[in-house]
Amino acid sequence: MDRIIEVLRDRIGEKRLGHTLSVVEESLILAKKHKAPEEKVKIAALLHDFAKNITLEESVKLVKDYNLELDDVTITSSELIHGPLGARMVRDYFNIGDQEILNAITYHTTGRENMTTVEKIVFLADFIEPARDFEGIEVIRKRSLENLDEAILMALDSIISYLINKRSIIHANTIHARNYLLKKGIGE
Amino acid sequence: MDRIIEVLRDRIGEKRLGHTLSVVEESLILAKKHKAPEEKVKIAALLHDFAKNITLEESVKLVKDYNLELDDVTITSSELIHGPLGARMVRDYFNIGDQEILNAITYHTTGRENMTTVEKIVFLADFIEPARDFEGIEVIRKRSLENLDEAILMALDSIISYLINKRSIIHANTIHARNYLLKKGIGE
DSSP: OHHHHHHHHHHHHHHHHHHHHHHHHHHHHHHHHTTOOHHHHHHHHHHTTTTTTSOHHHHHHHHHHTTOOOOTTGGGOHHHHHHHHHHHHHHHHHOOOOHHHHHHHHTTTTOOTTOOHHHHHHHHHHHHSTTOOOTTHHHHHHHHHHOHHHHHHHHHHHHHHHHHHTTOOOOHHHHHHHHHHHHTTTTO | OHHHHHHHHHHHHHHHHHHHHHHHHHHHHHHHHHTOOHHHHHHHHHHTTTTTTSOHHHHHHHHHHTTOOOOTTGGGOHHHHHHHHHHHHHHHHHOOOOHHHHHHHHTTTTOOTTOOHHHHHHHHHHHHSTTOOOTTHHHHHHHHHHOHHHHHHHHHHHHHHHHHHTTOOOOHHHHHHHHHHHHTTTTO
C-alpha cells in the first residue's frame, strides 16, 4: 500500500491523492456495511483515478499502445477514458490480475449494468466521499449505508441530470446501469 | 390519404387521430421551412403512431410473428415498442417500402444518431405539436423553425430530464442521438 501511495503521489499529485484516500476510506465503510471483500475494495478505490491526470492526447496514444478497444464516446473524453485506461495501466504497474478490481476501476465513472458489490462500492464512494458537495448528496450518503442499489440509482439520476445541464456527453453504460436497476424494481 | 385516415381512425381512435393530424400539420410546416420532401414527411407523420394503441402483450406477440429483433429495453415498454412495430406493420398494411419513412416511424420516440431531415422533422413535430404543453416548449418550437439540430438537442435534453424525474427507462438511442449532436458541436 505504501508503495502504491508513493507512485500515486507522483502520478496524480497531492490534491487528487487526498480525494483518492477519501474514496478509500468511504469505500471501506461501505465494504464493512455491505460485507464486501475489503482488500479488493481498498485496492480498486486506491487506483481508481490512476490515469486521471494524463492529458486526453496522451491517453489516446496509450490506448493505442495497449491495443485497448474503446468506443467512440469514451475515446474523446478525458472524463471517460481514464477509467478503462487506468485499469489497463495498473495491470502493468502493480501486476494486478483480479478482474473485479480492474472492472471496478474501468466502470467507476460510468457505472454499467449488473455491477458486482465491489464495483458498486467504488462507484458510489467516488461520488459521495466527504469533499463532494451537491444538492441531494446527504440523502444518497444515507441511502448508501442502507441499500447500495437504491443509492446508485439516485447517483445515476443525479449524474445524468448534471450532464444534461452541462451539455456534456453521457455514456451509454450510465443509461444501461440505470435501466438495469429500474427493471429490477429498484426505486419503486 | 383518406384511406389511411379511415384505417387510423379504426386503429387508434379519434383522440389519437387528432394528435396525429396535428403532427402531420406541424411536420409539413417544418418540411417547407427546411426543404424536406413533403410527401415522405406527411406519410411518416401520419403513420408514426400506427401501433400505439396495441397493448404491450399483443405488441410482443406481433414482434415475434414478424420476427423483429428488438433489444431488451424496447421489448418491455409500450412507449418504445410501438415505433419499430408500427414501422413493420405499415409495410404490410400500406405496402410502404421507403426506408426513410420506415426509419422515421421506427425512431420517432427515441431518436437516434445521424437522423435524416425527414426523421428529424417527424421526431420534432411529435414533440412540439400544438396540443403539447410543457416548460420550455415555446423555445423549442421557435428554434425548430431556425435550426433542426439545435431544436432536437433541446428536445432530447427535455425528454431525458422528464424520464429521469419519472424514474422511467431511457433508450440508449436517445443518448446516442444527443452525443452525436454534441460531437458535431451543436449547442455550443
